[in-house]
Amino acid sequence: MTTETNNKKKTLRVGMIGYKFMGKAHSNAYRAMPMFFSGAPLQPEMAVLCGRNAAGAEAARAQFGWQELETDWRQVVARDDIDLIDINTPSDAHLEIAVEAARSGKHILCEKPLAITLADSRTMLRAAEEAGVKHMTGFNYRFSPAVKLAKKLVEEGRLGKINHFRARFLQDWLVDPEFPLVWRLKKEIAGSGAQSDLGAHLVDLARYLVGEFEEVIGMTETFVKERPLPSEERGQSGKDGTDQIQRGPVTVDDAAVFMARFVDGALGSFEASRSAPGHRSTNAFEINGSKGSLRFDFERMNELEVYFTDDAEDVQGFRRVLCTDEAHAYSEAWWPPGHTIGFEHTFTHEVLEFMSAIAEDRQPSPSFVDGVKCQEVLEAVERSIEERRWVNLSEMAESGS
Amino acid sequence: MTTETNNKKKTLRVGMIGYKFMGKAHSNAYRAMPMFFSGAPLQPEMAVLCGRNAAGAEAARAQFGWQELETDWRQVVARDDIDLIDINTPSDAHLEIAVEAARSGKHILCEKPLAITLADSRTMLRAAEEAGVKHMTGFNYRFSPAVKLAKKLVEEGRLGKINHFRARFLQDWLVDPEFPLVWRLKKEIAGSGAQSDLGAHLVDLARYLVGEFEEVIGMTETFVKERPLPSEERGQSGKDGTDQIQRGPVTVDDAAVFMARFVDGALGSFEASRSAPGHRSTNAFEINGSKGSLRFDFERMNELEVYFTDDAEDVQGFRRVLCTDEAHAYSEAWWPPGHTIGFEHTFTHEVLEFMSAIAEDRQPSPSFVDGVKCQEVLEAVERSIEERRWVNLSEMAESGS
Amino acid sequence: MTTETNNKKKTLRVGMIGYKFMGKAHSNAYRAMPMFFSGAPLQPEMAVLCGRNAAGAEAARAQFGWQELETDWRQVVARDDIDLIDINTPSDAHLEIAVEAARSGKHILCEKPLAITLADSRTMLRAAEEAGVKHMTGFNYRFSPAVKLAKKLVEEGRLGKINHFRARFLQDWLVDPEFPLVWRLKKEIAGSGAQSDLGAHLVDLARYLVGEFEEVIGMTETFVKERPLPSEERGQSGKDGTDQIQRGPVTVDDAAVFMARFVDGALGSFEASRSAPGHRSTNAFEINGSKGSLRFDFERMNELEVYFTDDAEDVQGFRRVLCTDEAHAYSEAWWPPGHTIGFEHTFTHEVLEFMSAIAEDRQPSPSFVDGVKCQEVLEAVERSIEERRWVNLSEMAESGS
Amino acid sequence: MTTETNNKKKTLRVGMIGYKFMGKAHSNAYRAMPMFFSGAPLQPEMAVLCGRNAAGAEAARAQFGWQELETDWRQVVARDDIDLIDINTPSDAHLEIAVEAARSGKHILCEKPLAITLADSRTMLRAAEEAGVKHMTGFNYRFSPAVKLAKKLVEEGRLGKINHFRARFLQDWLVDPEFPLVWRLKKEIAGSGAQSDLGAHLVDLARYLVGEFEEVIGMTETFVKERPLPSEERGQSGKDGTDQIQRGPVTVDDAAVFMARFVDGALGSFEASRSAPGHRSTNAFEINGSKGSLRFDFERMNELEVYFTDDAEDVQGFRRVLCTDEAHAYSEAWWPPGHTIGFEHTFTHEVLEFMSAIAEDRQPSPSFVDGVKCQEVLEAVERSIEERRWVNLSEMAESGS
Incomplete structure (x- = not known):
């Protein structure tokens, strides 16, 4: 067509x-x-x-x-x-x-x-x-050049065997208790809170960079349990009987923390919160392997910090790599080294991947398969919270759902 | 029309x-x-x-x-x-x-x-x-949101009287002595080297944020004095008599350093180089005033670091302000807080300013007047280098040129 | 006496x-x-x-x-x-x-x-x-000036109600699989691995800054399961039957991750590892409260980063506070502002506290009570790992031990 | 004896x-x-x-x-x-x-x-x-382990030929105009201001790391020209005729900026100020050579940032080296990797050098020769300011003084 x-x-x-x-x-x-x-x-x-x-x-x-x-x-x-x-x-x-x-x-x-x-x-x-x-x-x-570099380093074995993945996605727009009870804070509409909104990205990055999850356990909390109704939902006076602004219950989590064990033996530590002052959108992770480490923070999305155990003994340290060089993904399309790109460019690269996949008659990455597998992890975490126990990903197998 | x-x-x-x-x-x-x-x-x-x-x-x-x-x-x-x-x-x-x-x-x-x-x-x-x-x-x-914030803080007097401006624009693409003798390295075509290419931006930022220059003195250096001719300019063999690759003289500067005194009494320190390894495009400046300081580095263009002397005594320190909040210039056009923009966006804002100025029937800022005044400073620095003396900007007045 | x-x-x-x-x-x-x-x-x-x-x-x-x-x-x-x-x-x-x-x-x-x-x-x-x-x-x-400042900010309510505590103590000396099987890696002698060595400090800082633990759950891993025997423990040849260097089993953890809920409702996330390349001794934590955040990394022990939600809208950001000012604990004993101290000084302050407590006829802080309470948490985590379930601190009450 | x-x-x-x-x-x-x-x-x-x-x-x-x-x-x-x-x-x-x-x-x-x-x-x-x-x-x-590492890297040629040295020593205790007119601010007693107090250290570090100076030119400024007399110097009322607190003239500089050319062709840029808010004691420098760069800031004195042009193309970046490893100077005397030292330790190392030199019957480094050569540069800068011209260090030769 x-x-x-x-x-x-x-x-x-x-x-x-x-x-x-x-x-x-x-x-x-x-x-x-x-x-x-x-x-x-x-x-x-x-x-x-x-x-x-x-x-x-x-x-x-x-x-x-x-x-x-x-x-x-x-x-x-x-x-x-x-x-x-x-x-x-x-x-x-x-x-x-x-x-x-x-x-x-x-x-x-x-x-x-x-x-x-x-x-x-x-x-x-x-x-x-x-x-x-x-x-x-x-x-x-996935389509940040720095994340692509992380993927390349892992795939080429330059970090060795992965032992640790720790990630957090922190925002702060829910810290203010007077922020209104928008639909995103109602379970019946939004399904879940920080975990599915922010945590989903962390789970995908973990799968992309480290591999499949073996088992998980998590916890969540809603720090502000009641919030003012949005003005359009208040009664005529907007006040309740005690002359206070009408409030309603928040029914999703403000924050979620969970741990994981990966199939290949790495330990995972995850945190998603919309109540972390000073963090406008800190989507950050670190990987420690047997030969090196790397870390990323989306607030500085053009940078990847990398450490190698085989650097000369007197000059070992995390390097701040600005991923705008010829050697970095997508750089040929944009600007000279040192000239950074932003949030929106990740979507341009995403569309490029989809167009390329269609042209090459292959599934793009990430496909719906990745979407499903991410959901498996999120739902396993949810079950672990409800049942207060470790949940193995095998429990989420299709027959078991 | x-x-x-x-x-x-x-x-x-x-x-x-x-x-x-x-x-x-x-x-x-x-x-x-x-x-x-x-x-x-x-x-x-x-x-x-x-x-x-x-x-x-x-x-x-x-x-x-x-x-x-x-x-x-x-x-x-x-x-x-x-x-x-x-x-x-x-x-x-x-x-x-x-x-x-x-x-x-x-x-x-x-x-x-x-x-x-x-x-x-x-x-x-x-x-x-x-x-x-x-x-x-x-x-x-000028059109980075962080630079706009710097301008706002200065204009509102929140830094007090400005005492220091120090700036550097560092790149590293000329460090390799085998980088060829492109036209930018020939004085007859390019006019000048790092000074007019990179230094011009620093001079404009200084004028924008601090004010007019009073006097200047500078120095320059060409670290790699001969470079291989570009392949299209070499003879048939591409080698000289001693079987070496043909080389020609570099006739512009690799780097320039200069000092300035501003009309309002501040001291200025400037440096432009294309031979600074590790700096892909470090366009950075710091301002110290009587009430506070700020600093900026274009490699992290979404951030401005700000310090105020009247912060509470036990929590004084430079703040890393991510300039993606509602309170920051242009943010309403782009993405939510914490979602950064890149190099190219400065041009979008620049065009917006020009369109707005035309619509409002006023000259945009920066206009050709700013272009001329920048050139005055650059040429004063050039003269100070040739004549090895301080040059007062009054010497560059039109009658004196 | x-x-x-x-x-x-x-x-x-x-x-x-x-x-x-x-x-x-x-x-x-x-x-x-x-x-x-x-x-x-x-x-x-x-x-x-x-x-x-x-x-x-x-x-x-x-x-x-x-x-x-x-x-x-x-x-x-x-x-x-x-x-x-x-x-x-x-x-x-x-x-x-x-x-x-x-x-x-x-x-x-x-x-x-x-x-x-x-x-x-x-x-x-x-x-x-x-x-x-x-x-x-x-x-x-506890006796780093920056940690004392953290304590002060929390106690004075300047961060509001604490919602998050996340901490990690990362080292990298066990990354090398040829590092020998020293006594610290044998359970019968050392008791435990990273958790009691490094995690103990995190638990104490959490109790000091946030308050008592309600419940915990953790996991551990030993990434390198066999190591060369120390030379003094090898047989005459130092080789086993296959002419390899003799190795023995590592019986403590290389790394531990655990989650916690605090009595006052905050969520805690903890990680201790001796297999995190690039981290010589990263003892770092972050606190998020309803009015602000702070964070600390012992590798930069003179600094505390602090964020307040009530800063002016256009200059909100984490401040890097160098804790060497008059307003900071112990500074009067040492050097002028900007002149830093090191690891060893924490012990000098610790001894000062003990001497002062004795002179004032009060128990010092931290006393053995804090040592016991830390142990309660560590042992609760250990039990949670063995029994793969959440363990409430009430289970560790004396009658229950 | x-x-x-x-x-x-x-x-x-x-x-x-x-x-x-x-x-x-x-x-x-x-x-x-x-x-x-x-x-x-x-x-x-x-x-x-x-x-x-x-x-x-x-x-x-x-x-x-x-x-x-x-x-x-x-x-x-x-x-x-x-x-x-x-x-x-x-x-x-x-x-x-x-x-x-x-x-x-x-x-x-x-x-x-x-x-x-x-x-x-x-x-x-x-x-x-x-x-x-x-x-x-x-x-x-000179005796910070990180500066020792810088010296080692330069001496071993790992940065190649040095092209740039830029340094600044910034403090902020004179920003407050009500800070009194202490003896350090009187020329007859102190001789000079920021330049000899702070600039002297920069000059010594430059000589230590880069080599001898060829020529210099500088400028200075006193931002706060009158200050309150110290209480012990005020008359009975402490007020002048207009009922104001008595003030006297500041006769030394608050800040100094100067440029230099080194004998080996490098360009130097220097700045010393006691009026730079947010800088408690920023003694910082950067070196750019043909093969790499390094930078240091005394407020983070345990760290040296290092960049090498021959790092693999996709992972080039400044490394943050924590100079507490076995490979770093003095580390064997102090604490394990990652456990930092402070300002005072530089003096311990200095005394060690003196004791060692005496024991080995050699002059220590830096000796009085270095003190004299530093003074030559400082006095050349002073002359360049008075006479508003470049001063060659040869003019400071003994016969010419």
Whole structure:
């Protein structure tokens, strides 16, 4: 179904469902890729943007530069002139759209978490596999050049055998107890809190860099247990009987901590919190292997710190590697050494991977398989919290779910 | 001459002369601005790209997304349907293009250094002023959110009276003595070395943040005095009589150091080098005032370090401020707190400033006036080196040039 | 029993049992205190050093500057002219010496861990309490000025309610698989590995700064399971039947990870490892509270990083506080601001605390009570590992042990 | 004249003139050396402390642990039982004491700056050379393990040819305009300001690490030109006619900036200030060579950052080397890797060098020769400021002074 433009570049026509934070990030990636990766075998074409709120969606369409607007995702999925469906709606809508898109033979890029439940994510994967389409989960942090370097160092054995992985994703927007009770803080809508929002990224990075999980155990806490109702949900006065602002219960976690053992014997330590003052978005990890270590912090995403045990004895120390050199992934597309890139570029690289995979007729990495496996770990942690015990990943096997 | 699109957004049609490193950066800015600053009163329209090499320019046009191609800049400048000329050619071509563009009534965005000589830059400014067009010099580093915060802190008096400005712009691509003798290393073509390439940015930042220069004195050095001729310039064998690779003399500086006294009494210390291993592009400065200090390093461009003397006695220390909060310039256009931006974004902000200035019928900042004043300082430093003495900026006054 | 010197300073005569790493650190503290804290109400007098190996102990005595030598600790404990017994032998000897010292009415400074088992540590505490002597456990890291500042900020409520404590103590001397099987790697002698050696410090800092533990769960791993026998333990050839160097099993952990919930609701995350390349001795922690955060790394022990949520909106960020100002603990004894101190100074401050406590007739902090409580946590973690379940600290209550 | 103690260790009996900041630092070094460097061929014996104020000096004697007190330095210098004179009085007294000590055949350790003028420092050197005694200048920063590593890397050619040296010594105690007009701020007593106090250390480090200076030019500024008289110097009311606190003129510089060219072609950039908020004592430098770079900041004195151009292409970056490993200078005397030392330890190493030099019958490094050469540079800078021109070091040759 790929079309050829007059300059003979093959393009894939994209229909994007959702247009908020992630929709903006994805749109920018589709805009940037043809310029910065003009040599790619396939380029995205920003065909249709879809949102239920016609006014908001039209504003986004015009701002982001999509050709057409739809307000019903089923229309988009059904269109013959669309090759790829990009899903970045709230998580609870992923399942239905993805399954339908697969049935319509569309390739699918779906934001993480893949679905609200492990079972749903498996349904999505099955649908995509049965339809024979390409499927990708939006774990964008994999596409930082520094993370790519980390992957390369691990794969080439330059860190030796991995013994430790410790990671934390810390934010601080929930520290203020007067921050209102938005939908993300209600279990019935959001499913979970920091763990699925932030922890999901850590789990994917761990799988990407270290390997599969063997067993996990976790704990969570909600530090602020009641919050003011959003103004639109308050009664006429906005006050309760004692003349206080009306409050409601927070039903998801503010923070989650968990430990893991990896199949290959490494120990994992994880933490996700939205109540860590001073951390706007610290997505950081460290790996210790038998021959060296590395560490990363997304707030300084262009840097990777690396240590090798075989450096000369008098000059051993963590090196701050600025990943903008020719030797680093994606650098040829951007700017000279020392000229950094930002958050949004991870999505451009993600789209590049998807376009390349489709052109090469292979599944992209990370695919829905990675989305499902991430969900297995998250649900295992959840079970470990409920049952206050170690949960082995084998318990999450399909028959057992 | 501004046109209205069908959605009633006013646009300015841009003709860009040059398409290499800076042409790419500018093109990206023109592409990004309508999406990220959709509310701006004027938007750029990527009308014509111009380059002498038709094949190369056409490839760039297609890649960057310009509507049309021209190979003769005079054609572009003469066109009635062009509102703004963007000049990012090699520096020696700035003068002629800018003067012609001004005469044709076009607004002008010109890369730094404004011209090869102070006299030329003054000619350009005069032409622009006489034509009544808007003119801007491309000192993009001003447009980092962290630099904007620095400016705000200084202007609000939160650092008190400024006593010290120290700055350095360090790169390392000339450390390798086998790096070839490219045109940038020949005085007849490039005019100068690290000083005008890197030092120009430091001088502009100093003027922006501290104020005008009173007097300067400097020194320069060329550490690698001969380099291999580029392969295309070598004779048939590429070797000289002793069977060595042919080499030629480097005629510009590898590094420059200079001191300055500012009109308001602050002391300035400056250094520019392309021979500083480990520094890919360290554009860094520190300001010390009577009430506090701040410092910036472009390799970590999202951060500003700030110190206040009136912090509580037991918790005084430099704060690492990640300039991605609501309180920081441009943040509303980009991503949530903690999600960083990169080098290219400075150009997007630069274009926003130019579009806003035109819409508001004022000169942008930095204008050609800033380009000229920067050149005054650079040429004063040059004279101080030749004559081995302090040079007062009053000596650079127009009558004295 | 305190004596008066001719300059009327009261002194306490110390008998020190042990003279290796900790003996050296303690000796330096006794030497330094009279000079740097000359105003203290009591000063130590380096009376007797005791070690079983006469030659080694005499060398240490002469080097460290003790007045007399003994080779039998019972003789030291029995002497009438000794006021304080300092125990820094291998851990398995603590119990007997401490109990005997208490019975002889001596004050006791004992290195951590207080004893090999929780039960033993309780016996020690009981003996000291029954004898009415002063008792101190050597958790020296409490006495870093930066840790004292952390304590002050927490106590004054400047961080608000504590939500997170995360800590790690990482070293790398066991990464090399050819490092020999020293006694510290044998369970029968050392009791435990990284957990009791390094983790004990983290547990004490957590209790000091956050409060008591509610429940814990942990895991451990031994990455290198066999190591070469030390040369003195090998057979004549030093080789086994296959002509390999003889190896023996490592019976303690290389690394331990555990999670905790504190009584006041904070979440704790802990990690201790001797297999983390690049970390010579990273004893680091971070606290997140409702009003701010702080963090510390012993490799930069003069610094505390602090963040406050109520800083002005545009300049929020972690401050690097160099804890050498007048406002910081102990600074008046040392050097001007900006002139740092080192590892050994923590012991000088520790001895100051003990001397002050004795002079003021109060128990020092940390006392044996803190040693016992730390042991409770360590043993709870150990049980949690063996039984693969959460262990509540109430299970460690004396009746339950 | 060296004596033997009963344990056969040779000792040198020290007479110390002065007992304030430096007297305290030196005393600690004499106390620490026998314990930490017990194997040194010579040990200092703290024989006599001398100070004009009998009460103050006696208190210091008792506190620091000197055997005897003298109040007339001539008495100390004349004593037969003294081997070494340690001079740490105010600078204007150095000349007379040092010359007299040399004539009495005593070895001399003199604090920097060696004297108030270059001529005086030369007189001191001549006296010491004629007397055939050993002489040392107290440039203690040379003795940081990290600086020793820097020296080693340079000497072994691991940085290649040195192109850049940039250094700054920043403090902030003069930022407050109400800080009183102490003697250090009066030219007639202190000679000079930040330049001789702080800049002297930078000049010595530059000579130590890079080599001799060729030419210099500098500038200075006094930001706060009047300060309150110290309370003891005010009239009865402490107010002037307008009821203001009495103020007097500051006659030394608050800050100095200078540039230098080294004999071997490197460029030098220097800055010393006591008006740089946030810098308690930032004594920092960076060296760029043809094969690598290194940098140091005394506020993190245990660390050296090092970069090599021949590191693998994908992992190039500055390494943070914690200089506490076996491979680093002095580490065997102190603590295990990762356990840091502080400011005072530089003096212990300095005394070790002096004792070793005397035992080996060689001049220590740095000797008075280094003190004189430092003074040559400082006085050349001073002349360059007065005469507003470059000054070549050849102008400072003895005949020219």
